[in-house]
Structure formats: structure tokens, C-alpha cells
Amino acid sequence: MSVITVENISKHYIIDHKRGKGGTTLRDMVSENLRSWFGKKRPDDEEVTHEEFWALRDVNFNIEQGDRVGIVGHNGAGKSTLLKILSRIIEPTTGSVKIRGRVASLLEVGTGFHPELTGRENIFLNGSLLGMSRNEIRRQFDAIVDFAGVEKFLDTPVKRYSSGMYVRLGFAISAHLDPEIMIVDEVLAVGDAEFQKKSLGKMRDNSASGRTILFVSHNLTAVQALCNKTLYFEKGQLLENGETNAVIATYLSKVSRTRLCRSWDTPEEAPGNDQVRIKRIELIPEYQDKLTHIDVRTPMRVRFEFWNMMDSANLNLSMHLNSLTGECIFNVGSKSQPYGKGLVTGECTIPGYFLNDGSYTISMMIVKDTVTPLYHMEEGLTFDVEDYREGVAWYGKWPGYVRPQFQFHMDSLVAEPVK
Known part of the structure; x- marks a missing residue:
């Protein structure tokens, strides 16, 4: 009725x-x-x-x-x-x-x-x-x-x-x-x-x-x-x-504020300098339960592509994941290796049940000889992580930027009677 x-x-x-x-x-x-x-x-x-x-x-x-x-x-x-x-x-x-x-x-x-x-x-x-x-x-x-x-x-x-x-x-x-x-x-x-x-x-x-x-x-x-x-x-x-x-x-x-992919077709129009230029930066989520938004369960891959304009150089990628207020949540880098002139690609995986719900940005930095930044793209990507809970009766904001599911055991011990 x-x-x-x-x-x-x-x-x-x-x-x-x-x-x-x-x-x-x-x-x-x-x-x-x-x-x-x-x-x-x-x-x-x-x-x-x-x-x-x-x-x-x-x-x-x-x-x-x-x-x-x-x-x-x-x-x-x-x-x-x-x-x-x-x-x-x-x-x-x-x-x-x-x-x-x-x-x-x-x-x-x-x-x-x-x-x-x-x-x-x-x-x-x-x-x-x-x-x-x-x-x-x-x-x-x-x-x-x-x-x-x-x-x-x-x-x-x-x-x-x-x-x-x-x-x-x-x-x-x-x-x-x-x-x-x-x-x-x-x-x-x-x-x-x-x-x-x-x-x-x-x-x-x-x-x-x-x-x-x-x-x-x-x-x-x-x-x-x-x-x-x-x-x-x-x-x-x-x-x-x-x-x-x-x-x-x-x-x-x-309502999502996501910007999951940015790409450029030619080095001439791409951001960078005479040494390196960005071709593509993309966040690839593995959506759960046929959803079309990222939640705390969602594993993600971050893919980078850039043109190396130098004949030979030892290069590595450094990825910063930041909050919208600018705090660095973590920084992870690839191994430094020698590369010749041409297209270089890299990929980093962020597992599910790692980030807490909130809004984040991804920055990438191309580094030479592990110490010299060649180019830093700030806020290359922006994305939201939505909340998901199962079997939890509290609905306030979960604290922190990360929300890992570590092994956490509890045991019941029967105390022996005191003689």
C-alpha cells in the first residue's frame, strides 16, 4: 500500500x-x-x-x-x-x-x-x-x-x-x-x-x-x-x-571528479623538455561487482609511457600518491636501468583494500641516475575512492588515508587456577 x-x-x-x-x-x-x-x-x-x-x-x-x-x-x-x-x-x-x-x-x-x-x-x-x-x-x-x-x-x-x-x-x-x-x-x-x-x-x-x-x-x-x-x-x-x-x-x-587518463599523440605537443616527454599516464581500475566507480576493494594499475629523447641514460620512474590537501601518502620508484632513445613504459599496482575512501592525486617523476629529476608531472591523475563496508555496524568516517586488511588474530586463553 x-x-x-x-x-x-x-x-x-x-x-x-x-x-x-x-x-x-x-x-x-x-x-x-x-x-x-x-x-x-x-x-x-x-x-x-x-x-x-x-x-x-x-x-x-x-x-x-x-x-x-x-x-x-x-x-x-x-x-x-x-x-x-x-x-x-x-x-x-x-x-x-x-x-x-x-x-x-x-x-x-x-x-x-x-x-x-x-x-x-x-x-x-x-x-x-x-x-x-x-x-x-x-x-x-x-x-x-x-x-x-x-x-x-x-x-x-x-x-x-x-x-x-x-x-x-x-x-x-x-x-x-x-x-x-x-x-x-x-x-x-x-x-x-x-x-x-x-x-x-x-x-x-x-x-x-x-x-x-x-x-x-x-x-x-x-x-x-x-x-x-x-x-x-x-x-x-x-x-x-x-x-x-x-x-x-x-x-x-x-559526481566523480576522476581524471583517469591523460595522453598526447606526438612529442611536440606533449609536456616535458628536450630530454623526456610524457606520452601517457593512466589509472586502470579492476572494478568490483560490475560497478563503474572505485571503492576501497578495487585493485588498480597505474601505467606510464614517456619518450626518452636522449641517446643513452639510466632512468627510473618515481610515483607519488597524494591527498587533495597535498600530503604524500606514499612514494614508490622503479629500478634504475639504461635506456636508449625511444618509448619507455612502466606500470605500478595498487592492491585492493589498501587506500581508505577519499580523493587522491597521482604525480610522476622521471629520474636520471637515481638522483636527478628530469621532469615532474604534478597531479597527473585525480580519482576518488568510495567507501565499502560489510558486517560493520559503525558508519562514521573511517580514520586514516590507508585501510589495509592485515592478519589480525585473537585467542582465548583459559587461565590455570592458582594453587
Whole structure:
């Protein structure tokens, strides 16, 4: 049974652009109101133009009861606008939304809280806003406080809470007051790893009991772990709607910043100098599970080709793999050997389960006699490594630049009784 039906919804805004010397100050607004009152025209140097902006455009989808639906896309893709429409905070410009069931939304830190009221008072206030009776709130009160971990500060005004405490309490209220549909925006990113784990587990439990979840997050690992379906938005349009792994694969293929190959046909156009010139530098991934993006499992080969313009020289290649911030993750070099004039090739293998998820660049250096750099191509290639986890219940950022799978044994020893 469909609990959410979205039919041809669009959301339209008008953005005013003021061109001239003035800014949007109180004096400017008073002057504008007076001009309008007396029917005077705006000065020529204060022309205002109007721009149409469609935050959403012709969006259609259905969500079934018990579905766990992820929503992914760039910032500004229309995700938050969609959630506000589904939460009845704003109305669509065109189209219709049909919702069957009680909705609990957690869209911003402290949504529905009064800063001067205590945590205890805000639990009752927020629960009432969600349509709960006082008895329902009392029945879940202890579970809410325990989940949020704010018992020590329960009678403190929430204006003194940290952003993490705000989110924990807001999520705890939304999750425990038995909504049929739960809508959660990126606010969970404010919480620590333990809270993220608890929250995802709670949403999974809610879904198992027949409740429907809508979850917006840039943490694709969390989306994959929680959601069975995913919506991919771009520039206000729904580009894909389907099984989570397939949709995320499409999303990653479109947003990747990869530059996996650079090549030049002739030495005359190639980068380098009178001694050496680059012909080709290429990263060749061995994609896993028929994917089209690199993740932490993916083995890769880096292939180099360059023209040696010298009659004879001892040469070797030096490869630097760097983070986008410029830190060198590792440097590896080939053996120095004598080469004559002509094309020289080299290849280096980076095994799977070595690099952590993140963005990286590859630089290559051609070295003579092991000590003299002849040419250094910085940031020759750029690529992203996406996360992949199996059998792990924590979805925070894995620390470090490398993520090897070393042999790591544990044994249980039975202590002998002391005589």
C-alpha cells in the first residue's frame, strides 16, 4: 500500500537581483516603501531584475508502507525542499502530495523546540506538535530521555544545549512517539559515531515494525546500510528511483571528479623538455561487482609511457600518491636501468583494500641516475575512492588515508587456577 504519493510537484521561487550602488539596508527598504506609497519610480541605478528558480520540477514517485527510502544528490538538488513539502511546512507550486499516516519530521537542529523551556518541557511541547496525547508522551518519556542521553540536563533550558544534544533529543522524540512515517534530514551528521549507530538502528527497528522512513544524507554508506530504495535528485529533478545500490552507483558515476587518463599523440605537443616527454599516464581500475566507480576493494594499475629523447641514460620512474590537501601518502620508484632513445613504459599496482575512501592525486617523476629529476608531472591523475563496508555496524568516517586488511588474530586463553 502506498503511504506517500507524489504527483507532478514543482516548487517555484522568484529571486530579486538589485543592480546599483545601494544594498538591502533598513534605509533602502524604507525608501523603497515610500517610493511605492507615493507612486515614484525607482532610480535608474537601482534597477531590479527578477529571476525564476525552480527548486523542484515535475517530480513523481510512490513510497510503500515499510519502505526505507534514501534521498541523495548535490547540495541544492531539491532534497530539503521536497522534505519540507512532505512535512507540510511549505506548499508546492503545482502538483499534489497524498500522505496516509502520522508524520514525524526532523529537518533542522532544534525543530519545534522553545529555547527558554527545559528539555523535559520541550519533550511535551514537541510531542504535542507531532499530534501525541499527554498520556502517549508520558508512556514513552523514560525511553526518550534514555535514548537522548540528556537525563543530567533534563531540567536545563535547551538554549544551553550543544547542537549534538539538540539533535539527540529531537531525534529521540521523533523516533519514540510512534509515527507511521519518519522524515530525517542531514541533521544526524551533527551527532557522534555512537549516536549515529543508535539512530540508524532505531530507524531500522521502526521500519521492521511497518513504519516508513525517508532519510536524506551525504553519508552514502549509511544510506546503503539503512535504505532499500533511493531517490537521486539533481537540479530539482528526480533522475532515478530504484534499488539503493543501483541508484548510488549511478550517482557516484555522475559526481566523480576522476581524471583517469591523460595522453598526447606526438612529442611536440606533449609536456616535458628536450630530454623526456610524457606520452601517457593512466589509472586502470579492476572494478568490483560490475560497478563503474572505485571503492576501497578495487585493485588498480597505474601505467606510464614517456619518450626518452636522449641517446643513452639510466632512468627510473618515481610515483607519488597524494591527498587533495597535498600530503604524500606514499612514494614508490622503479629500478634504475639504461635506456636508449625511444618509448619507455612502466606500470605500478595498487592492491585492493589498501587506500581508505577519499580523493587522491597521482604525480610522476622521471629520474636520471637515481638522483636527478628530469621532469615532474604534478597531479597527473585525480580519482576518488568510495567507501565499502560489510558486517560493520559503525558508519562514521573511517580514520586514516590507508585501510589495509592485515592478519589480525585473537585467542582465548583459559587461565590455570592458582594453587
